[in-house]
Amino acid sequence: DTAVSQTPKYLVTQMGNDKSIKCEQNLGHDTMYWYKQDSKKFLKIMFSYNNKELIINETVPNRFSPKSPDKAHLNLHINSLELGDSAVYFCASSLAGQETQYFGPGTRLLVL
Amino acid sequence: AQSVTQLGSHVSVSEGALVLLRCNYSSSVPPYLFWYVQYPNQGLQLLLKYTSAATLVKGINGFEAEFKKSETSFHLTKPSAHMSDAAEYFCAVSATGTYKYIFGTGTRLKVLA
Numbered sequence: 735d736t737a738v739s740q741t742p743k744y745l746v747t748q749m750g751n752d753k754s755i756k757c758e759q760n761l762g763h764d765t766m767y768w769y770k771q772d773s774k775k776f777l778k779i780m781f782s783y784n785n786k787e788l789i790i791n792e793t794v795p796n797r798f799s800p801k802s803p804d805k806a807h808l809n810l811h812i813n814s815l816e817l818g819d820s821a822v823y824f825c826a827s828s829l830a831g832q833e834t835q836y837f838g839p840g841t842r843l844l845v846l
Numbered sequence: 847a848q849s850v851t852q853l854g855s856h857v858s859v860s861e862g863a864l865v866l867l868r869c870n871y872s873s874s875v876p877p878y879l880f881w882y883v884q885y886p887n888q889g890l891q892l893l894l895k896y897t898s899a900a901t902l903v904k905g906i907n908g909f910e911a912e913f914k915k916s917e918t919s920f921h922l923t924k925p926s927a928h929m930s931d932a933a934e935y936f937c938a939v940s941a942t943g944t945y946k947y948i949f950g951t952g953t954r955l956k957v958l959a
Contacts, residue, residue: 777949837890
């Protein structure tokens, strides 16, 4: 009965590779988010989708491309990975008009 | 524009002592305020939230927070710390329709036996 799930949980890869992280929520929410948590634990929003439409894009390099095939899924594809992309990426979801966001367990990305 | 400041990146308390984690916010519109807890290698779990109803908000695990508009604060308290409270705590602010949280930099709580 997981609410917000992410795969994979851990991702170790080489610089220059392309990788994807998947997020799914079964809460019936219509808004989903990607956050990045850096090594100092600072959390910053990257993207938000509402009903499959992009509504927030916070000055993220265009190597990062989110895709929302339906309201329950928001995937993150990263091209040409760089060392600075190493972080924990959190997916979250909420219901439009409701402010509470529910977070997934995170994907720990390490770029070597 | 909105922002959040968490004073004290590390706080240590003895088991059984009062926990006080500080959060001050800045918002040009009435804010929604949240406290989340993050246990090691886990995601964020909502502790409590303020959404313009009662100014004293009770959350899970015995935590509560009071919204003070005059002080632009939303400090988190717990009367008696437990070892299991050791974690990272994040304060966040949002506003209606903005679809995003602005997080503070987090406070790591250490509970001493």
